[in-house]
Amino acid sequence: MASLKDLRIRITSVQSTKKITSAMKMVAASKLRRAQEAAEQARPYAQRMEGMLGNLAAGNVGQDGAPRLLAGTGKDHSHLIIVMTANRGLCGGFNTNIIRSARALIRDLQAQGKNFKIYTVGRKSRDNMKRDFADHMVGHFDEFGRTVSSFSEAEHVAQAVTSMFDAGDFDVCTLVYANFISAITQEVTRQQVIPFPVPEVADGEDAGAGRGYEYEPSDTEILTDLLPRNLAIQIFRALLENGASEQGARMSAMDSATRNAGEMIDKLKTTYNRTRQAQITTELIEIISGAEAL
Amino acid sequence: MADTLQLDLVSPAKLLMSESVGMVVVPGIEGYFGVLPSHMPLLSTLRPGVVSVHDGVNDAPAKKFFVNGGFAEVNPEGCTLLVDEAISVDELTSDDIAERRTVAEEQVQSAATDEDRTAANKALFIVDEMARAMSEAAA
Numbered sequence: 001m002a003s004l005k006d007l008r009i010r011i012t013s014v015q016s017t018k019k020i021t022s023a024m025k026m027v028a029a030s031k032l033r034r035a036q037e038a039a040e041q042a043r044p045y046a047q048r049m050e051g052m053l054g055n056l057a058a059g060n061v062g063q064d065g066a067p068r069l070l071a072g073t074g075k076d077h078s079h080l081i082i083v084m085t086a087n088r089g090l091c092g093g094f095n096t097n098i099i100r101s102a103r104a105l106i107r108d109l110q111a112q113g114k115n116f117k118i119y120t121v122g123r124k125s126r127d128n129m130k131r132d133f134a135d136h137m138v139g140h141f142d143e144f145g146r147t148v149s150s151f152s153e154a155e156h157v158a159q160a161v162t163s164m165f166d167a168g169d170f171d172v173c174t175l176v177y178a179n180f181i182s183a184i185t186q187e188v189t190r191q192q193v194i195p196f197p198v199p200e201v202a203d204g205e206d207a208g209a210g211r212g213y214e215y216e217p218s219d220t221e222i223l224t225d226l227l228p229r230n231l232a233i234q235i236f237r238a239l240l241e242n243g244a245s246e247q248g249a250r251m252s253a254m255d256s257a258t259r260n261a262g263e264m265i266d267k268l269k270t271t272y273n274r275t276r277q278a279q280i281t282t283e284l285i286e287i288i289s290g291a292e293a294l
Numbered sequence: 295m296a297d298t299l300q301l302d303l304v305s306p307a308k309l310l311m312s313e314s315v316g317m318v319v320v321p322g323i324e325g326y327f328g329v330l331p332s333h334m335p336l337l338s339t340l341r342p343g344v345v346s347v348h349d350g351v352n353d354a355p356a357k358k359f360f361v362n363g364g365f366a367e368v369n370p371e372g373c374t375l376l377v378d379e380a381i382s383v384d385e386l387t388s389d390d391i392a393e394r395r396t397v398a399e400e401q402v403q404s405a406a407t408d409e410d411r412t413a414a415n416k417a418l419f420i421v422d423e424m425a426r427a428m429s430e431a432a433a
Contacts, residue, residue, distance in 0.1 A: 038307075041307060048304060151307070214336045215336075219337070222339055
């Protein structure tokens with residue numbers, strides 16, 4: 001049985017752990033607020049951009065000379081997977097969930113005999129992917145903001161991806177990140193960004209929707225402008241969603257860690273008091289029996 | 295015919311405006327154009343310039359935003375402007391513009407490739423337009 005001194009040391013150490021986790025929870029909560037705001041404010045742009053592009057693309061897809069970012073390379077043999085995680089750990093299952101989803105995607109592709117390449121965003125993603133897929137890694141980026149990412153960071157990634165695409169390094173590009181739903185729920189999402197997923201148009205009725213538009217300057221010119229921009233925007237959105245998700249995950253992880261530490265302290269204290277009383281009782285018995293013996 | 299149209303002005307960072315207005319004047323790539331309710335569907339790229347929001351066709355602009363480029367989608371119900379950055383014209387300050395100008399000029403100086411040069415010149419052009427928008431607002 002642990003001595004009183006040992007117990008005291010354990011209790012103090014758990015107490016300081018609790019202090020740290022509760023401080024981290026507080027920090028995550030305040031960062032979450034900012035990150036969430038940023039993610040929510042970025043949503044309208046990304047959604048409208050997708051809508052606009054969808055309209056435009058519906059009228060253009062399948063035509064000759066459609067930009068490659070829209071039409072793709074005509075193959076889907078080679079995939080680029082952008083795995084986006086946090087830079088730091090201690091945020092519950094956040095990083096693990098994203099990586100698990102990415103790995104499942106990779107396994108699927110391998111089973112289909114497809115080629116794949118991995119671009120990692122966030123240190124955790126790189127560290128994990130390097131273990132098994134070091135040969136497939138084509139790039140890495142982790143210099144994004146600690147709380148809120150800026151658009152130029154997304155542009156940096158988008159540029160790297162676009163230049164790889166232009167060089168013909170891959171046919172299909174998918175983002176893997178966590179969509180922020182609430183502080184306790186994050187949903188790992190796979191989003192195809194290249195080629196742009198054109199919404200299915202019902203035959204007949206809506207087929208002309210994309211063609212009713214007048215274009216200034218011309219539809220192909222707008223498309224060539226809009227498509228790379230959309231890529232950057234979708235990456236930007238993913239970065240922000242991921243940032244908010246990370247803080248949310250960290251907050252709930254630290255919350256439960258703080259609660260666990262509290263429970264542990266209670267248990268240790270009970271044991272400590274019992275041991276102390278047992279000791280006192282033993283001492284008393286010793287004194288009494290000593291006195292009786294005289 | 296509806297007498298208002300839904301205007302959405304969004305930048306990547308936030309939704310700047312989403313309300314019903316009477317008329318918008320937009321800096322299209324081929325010149326400024328006004329958008330009234332029931333406008334025909336139109337997609338246009340934007341050049342750096344001022345977006346003016348009017349409550350009615352003959353009213354003076356209620357709000358003005360400087361935008362540095364982006365896209366406009368117009369359909370009969372409304373107008374969506376996706377811009378890279380939008381600043382209310384009232385909030386433009388000469389200090390801010392001077393600062394941006396220095397950055398842009400440095401960019402022009404240090405541009406090594408053609409692509410960099412194009413980008414730098416574009417940045418400088420945006421600053422010029424911004425300065426013009428401010429002086430026009432002051433006049």
